[in-house]
Each structure stands twice: as C-alpha cells, then as structure tokens.
Amino acid sequence: MGLLIVGSIGLDDIETPFDKVKNALGGSTTYIALAASYFTGPVEIVGIVGDDFPKEHMEMLENHNIDIEGLEIVEGAKTFRYGCKYHYDLNVRDSLYTNLNVFEKFNPIIPEKSKKSSFVILGNIAPQLQSIVLDQLENPKFIVCDTMNFWIEGAKQDLLKVLPRVNVLIINDSEARLLANEPNLIKAAHIISKMGPEYLIIKKGEHGALLFGNNMIFSAPAYPMENIFDPTGAGDAFAGGFTGYLEKNRDFSFDNLKRAVVYGSVMASFCVEKFSTKGLENLSFLEIKNRFIEFRELSSFN
Amino acid sequence: MGLLIVGSIGLDDIETPFDKVKNALGGSTTYIALAASYFTGPVEIVGIVGDDFPKEHMEMLENHNIDIEGLEIVEGAKTFRYGCKYHYDLNVRDSLYTNLNVFEKFNPIIPEKSKKSSFVILGNIAPQLQSIVLDQLENPKFIVCDTMNFWIEGAKQDLLKVLPRVNVLIINDSEARLLANEPNLIKAAHIISKMGPEYLIIKKGEHGALLFGNNMIFSAPAYPMENIFDPTGAGDAFAGGFTGYLEKNRDFSFDNLKRAVVYGSVMASFCVEKFSTKGLENLSFLEIKNRFIEFRELSSFN
Numbered sequence: 001m002g003l004l005i006v007g008s009i010g011l012d013d014i015e016t017p018f019d020k021v022k023n024a025l026g027g028s029t030t031y032i033a034l035a036a037s038y039f040t041g042p043v044e045i046v047g048i049v050g051d052d053f054p055k056e057h058m059e060m061l062e063n064h065n066i067d068i069e070g071l072e073i074v075e076g077a078k079t080f081r082y083g084c085k086y087h088y089d090l091n092v093r094d095s096l097y098t099n100l101n102v103f104e105k106f107n108p109i110i111p112e113k114s115k116k117s118s119f120v121i122l123g124n125i126a127p128q129l130q131s132i133v134l135d136q137l138e139n140p141k142f143i144v145c146d147t148m149n150f151w152i153e154g155a156k157q158d159l160l161k162v163l164p165r166v167n168v169l170i171i172n173d174s175e176a177r178l179l180a181n182e183p184n185l186i187k188a189a190h191i192i193s194k195m196g197p198e199y200l201i202i203k204k205g206e207h208g209a210l211l212f213g214n215n216m217i218f219s220a221p222a223y224p225m226e227n228i229f230d231p232t233g234a235g236d237a238f239a240g241g242f243t244g245y246l247e248k249n250r251d252f253s254f255d256n257l258k259r260a261v262v263y264g265s266v267m268a269s270f271c272v273e274k275f276s277t278k279g280l281e282n283l284s285f286l287e288i289k290n291r292f293i294e295f296r297e298l299s300s301f302n
Numbered sequence: 303m304g305l306l307i308v309g310s311i312g313l314d315d316i317e318t319p320f321d322k323v324k325n326a327l328g329g330s331t332t333y334i335a336l337a338a339s340y341f342t343g344p345v346e347i348v349g350i351v352g353d354d355f356p357k358e359h360m361e362m363l364e365n366h367n368i369d370i371e372g373l374e375i376v377e378g379a380k381t382f383r384y385g386c387k388y389h390y391d392l393n394v395r396d397s398l399y400t401n402l403n404v405f406e407k408f409n410p411i412i413p414e415k416s417k418k419s420s421f422v423i424l425g426n427i428a429p430q431l432q433s434i435v436l437d438q439l440e441n442p443k444f445i446v447c448d449t450m451n452f453w454i455e456g457a458k459q460d461l462l463k464v465l466p467r468v469n470v471l472i473i474n475d476s477e478a479r480l481l482a483n484e485p486n487l488i489k490a491a492h493i494i495s496k497m498g499p500e501y502l503i504i505k506k507g508e509h510g511a512l513l514f515g516n517n518m519i520f521s522a523p524a525y526p527m528e529n530i531f532d533p534t535g536a537g538d539a540f541a542g543g544f545t546g547y548l549e550k551n552r553d554f555s556f557d558n559l560k561r562a563v564v565y566g567s568v569m570a571s572f573c574v575e576k577f578s579t580k581g582l583e584n585l586s587f588l589e590i591k592n593r594f595i596e597f598r599e600l601s602s603f604n
Contacts, residue, residue: 089485183391184527184529186526187528204509207506208523210526218600218603219526219600219601220603221510221523224488224512225488226486227486255603259603298519298520299521299523299602300602301557301560301564301598302557
C-alpha cells in the first residue's frame with residue numbers, strides 16, 4: 001500500500017576539499033528512503049548487504065520508520081563499497097574504486113507484503129533489474145525511475161523497455177542530453193517524453209530543476225548555497241522528497257507535482273549540507289516546511 | 303528626465319549553424335534601446351558611427367521613439383564592425399574580427415538636454431568611459447551598468463571606480479566568477495556586492511537570472527527555448543527591458559525589481575528568436591505582457 005524503494009545500499013569513502021569520511025552510509029536506497037521518511041511511512045526498502053554492514057545503520061533507518069524487512073543480509077559476504085574524491089569544483093568527482101561485492105549478484109526479490117505497494121521508486125540500478133522489480137508488483141499506481149550515464153551508454157535497450165512503464169523519469173541535464181542525443185535541453189525533454197515516461201524531471205544542480213509533462217513545463221529554482229559539503233546523494237534525496245510528498249497526499253495534478261519537485265529540491269539542499277546521510281538524519285518537518293517557503297520567496301513574482 | 307543609453311553601435315557579420323547575416327545592425331546601444339523602447343520613450347542614445355552607417359537603421363531607431371540626437375556621425379570614417387561565428391553549442395562563439403574604426407576614439411559627450419536624465423544605462427564600454435559619462439550627469443537617480451571579461455581582466459581598477467557609483471551591475475555567471483575570483487556564484491555575489499553596486503544581476507543564459515540586493519535573492523527562470531537563432535544582444539536586450547520597465551513606473555521596491563528582471567528576461571527571449579535586432583523590431587506590448595505571464599506560469603507554485 002505504501003512506498004517501496006529498490007536500489008543500492010553501500011558504504012562510502014568520500015573526500016571533498018573540506019573534509020573526508022570513511023565507511024559512511026551510502027547507496028541510492030538509503031538517501032531516497034531517509035528523504036521520503038519525513039513525508040510518509042513506513043517506507044519499505046529492498047536491497048542487499050554483507051554481514052559487515054553496521055547494525056547502527058540499520059537501527060538509524062528503523063528509527064526513521066523505514067521497514068528493512070526486504071534488506072537481504074548475506075553471511076560471509078561484503079557490502080557494496082564505493083570511494084570517490086570531489087574536486088574544488090564539486091560538480092567534478094573522481095571515482096577511486098567501486099567494489100560491487102554482494103551487489104554484483106543482486107536479484108531483487110520483493111517481499112509478499114510489498115508487492116501491493118502503490119508507489120515505487122526504482123533507484124539507480126541496472127534497467128534489467130528495474131524491469132524485474134516491476135514484473136513482481138501487483139498493481140503499482142505511481143512509479144518513479146532514476147538512471148545514469150553508465151546505463152544510458154551500456155544498457156540503452158533495457159532502459160528503453162523500462163521507460164514506458166514508469167510515471168516519472170528523474171535524470172540530470174547531462175544524462176538528458178546523452179539519452180536524447182540532443183544538446184538543447186527543451187528539445188531533449190520532448191525526445192525523452194516520447195520514450196514513454198508520463199513526466200520527466202531534469203535536475204540541473206545549482207540551476208534548479210525542470211518538470212515536463214502534460215504539455216506543461218515547471219522551472220524550480222535552486223536553493224542558494226554558499227557551502228556544499230558533500231554532493232553525494234543529492235539526486236536520491238530529491239527523488240525521495242518528491243515521491244514521499246506525492247505518496248502522502250496522492251494528488252497528481254500538475255500543481256501538486258510542482259510542489260513535489262520543490263520538496264525534492266528542499267531535501268536535496270539539506271542533503272548536501274553535511275557528509276553522507278547526516279544532513280537527512282535529524283530534520284524536523286518545520287525545517288522542511290520553512291525551506292519550502294524560502295524556495296517560494298526566492299522565485300515568486302507577480 | 304528620461305532614459306539615456308551610452309554604448310557601442312556597430313555593424314555585425316554573424317554566422318550560426320542555422321544561417322548567417324552580413325552588415326546587420328549591432329552594438330550594445332541598439333539592442334538596449336530597442337528593448338527599452340517598448341516600455342518608455344523617448345529613449346536617448348549617445349554613440350558614434352561612420353558615414354557608412356545605413357540611413358535605414360537610423361530611421362528604424364527613430365520609428366521606435368529613440369532619440370538619436372546624441373549619435374555622432376564622423377564623415378570619412380567607418381563604423382565599428384564585428385564578425386563572429388557561433389558553434390553548434392551556441393554558448394561558444396569565435397570572434398572573427400573586431401574593427402573598432404570610429405569607436406576607437408569614442409569620447410562620449412552627453413548632449414545638454416540629456417544631462418538631466420534620471421535613468422542611465424552604461425553599455426559595455428571601457429569603464430573609464432563609463433566614468434566620463436557619469437561625470438557629465440547632473441542628478442541621475444538610477445544607473446545600470448554592464449561590463450565584460452575583457453574589462454574585468456584588462457581594466458579592473460577603472461571598473462572598481464565605477465561600481466560604487468551604480469545602482470545595478472548586470473553581468474553573466476562567468477563574468478561574476480572572474481570578477482569575484484570565486485567559483486561559488488552565491489559567494490561571488492556577496493563579494494561583488496561589497497564592491498559597491500546596490501543591486502547585482504547575474505545572467506545565467508539558459509538557466510535564468512539571479513537578482514541580489516537588500517539581503518534578498520530572486521531567482522528568475524529562463525524561457526524554455528527550443529530554437530535560439532542568434533544569441534547576440536540577449537544581455538543587452540535584458541538590460542533594456544529591465545531598465546525600461548523600471549523607468550516607466552519608478553517603483554524601486556524589491557518586488558518591482560523582480561518584475562523588471564522578468565521583463566528583461568522576456569526581451570532577451572524575443573531577441574534570440576531572430577537574427578540581429580530583428581527580434582526586437584516588431585513586437586506588440588501584448589506579446590510582451592503575454593510572455594511575462596508565461597514566465598510566471600513557468601515558475602509559480604504555492
């Protein structure tokens with residue numbers, strides 16, 4: 001009945017020009033679930049970790065009303081690990097290593113009770129796995145999908161099979177240009193919309209986000225940030241905030257989708273203020289609501 | 303009493319991947335004046351051309367209620383000429399040639415009647431000349447200033463003398479980063495504000511524009527354009543629309559400055575739809591107003 005999230009869960013080593021962390025909680029599912037947890041719950045997650053995955057992370061997730069029954073723990077195996085280093089220009093990062101570990105054999109099995117989920121977020125995993133998830137669902141009402149350059153370049157045919165099955169595709173501007181093979185973002189959006197998703201959201205980092213659908217366009221501003229400590233997970237926090245808000249009120253009007261895009265942007269702005277998932281762990285709904293109002297003041301005119 | 307514009311007037315050869323024009327009307331003053339002419343008038347211009355400057359251009363300007371009394375025509379000399387070629391990515395252009403001609407000796411003399419102008423736009427000319435213009439004015443109320451990388455790098459000390467004397471500095475994002483020597487645009491804006499201008503507008507091309515001042519920020523969206531035929535003059539059209547709108551209603555509240563930024567964006571969007579100044583020559587105020595409403599629909603949420 002609620003919100004189901006399927007994606008990666010991992011442990012990250014992250015270095016930025018300001019600081020670094022080792023063994024921090026990472027993965028698309030964790031960021032998405034934490035961001036969504038402020039709007040709705042219990043949020044159900046499906047993922048895989050090794051027996052080295054710290055218990056404290058599981059407790060933290062459960063404390064946010066996140067149902068981890070679908071989290072498979074493989075004895076004697078290691079959790080997915082990723083290391084990266086951001087440049088002074090935080091839009092640029094070098095991947096230091098990617099150890100897939102248990103994630104390499106990830107075959108998402110949706111628990112019986114979650115098959116009836118009406119809201120689903122397909123995190124950034126292989127499009128073929130995204131299809132396998134959708135095949136197991138009984139009657140999903142609203143499906144949100146993320147992807148990345150790696151899959152657009154390496155598994156485009158699989159991705160093209162997923163897109164007609166989803167309600168919203170969320171990608172960034174460079175991914176949109178690559179997927180459409182078109183430099184003009186507005187033209188690219190039209191091309192991607194013809195690939196099947198009902199709505200398309202293009203995230204533009206420090207320039208905000210665009211929502212396309214129903215022959216309408218919405219341009220959301222970016223929060224003016226002087227200090228971004230760690231951009232990791234911003235896109236996932238966006239997807240979690242966007243979908244969590246929609247799951248709560250189930251209003252699919254374009255006006256409400258606009259609000260959802262802004263709540264997604266709000267959660268992304270909190271995410272990048274601290275390292276790892278820390279920026280999403282201790283928020284109050286009042287803080288979230290106040291930042292939503294700040295977004296409105298930032299962009300409103302009459 | 304009205305709006306005075308001082309800047310370049312020239313003839314351009316422009317090539318884009320879509321088409322090319324030769325000997326087209328160009329220069330910052332022409333774009334600024336045409337854009338402003340839809341809001342207020344007569345707009346007074348000060349500039350210099352040679353005796354090769356086509357009469358038809360002067361007639362066209364006069365037909366837009368632009369007062370060209372301050373346009374000096376130098377017998378036996380040639381008009382400023384500029385040639386450039388845009389890449390498939392229209393954000394990139396190669397300058398093919400720059401023949402300053404009469405513009406090399408441009409020493410702006412403000413006609414007696416224009417010295418009382420209360421609104422002034424200092425187009426993109428040497429900061430030293432911008433100061434010379436300001437020295438001649440009797441009691442200007444609102445001064446808008448443009449500049450570019452060339453002056454930031456080559457005449458920074460002169461520019462730093464102009465900035466405390468102006469109400470609004472309008473530059474693009476790369477110019478803001480260069481002037482502040484700071485990659486984060488929000489930090490850069492704070493640094494530039496301390497250089498003296500009361501308000502700062504940072505144009506971000508396809509990502510809209512930011513207005514800073516009075517400890518407030520406004521983020522204006524960009525018009526979603528599928529076809530940009532010629533980006534030349536877009537920034538000047540922005541300055542003209544912004545200032546022309548303010549000159550008309552003389553309301554300096556932040557709410558009205560926001561509207562002025564959007565009217566600036568509206569004029570820039572019309573400008574790039576056609577080659578040279580053509581996109582600014584035959585508009586109705588209804589078209590302008592309707593596009594303003596489109597901007598509002600594009601970015602409003604509640």
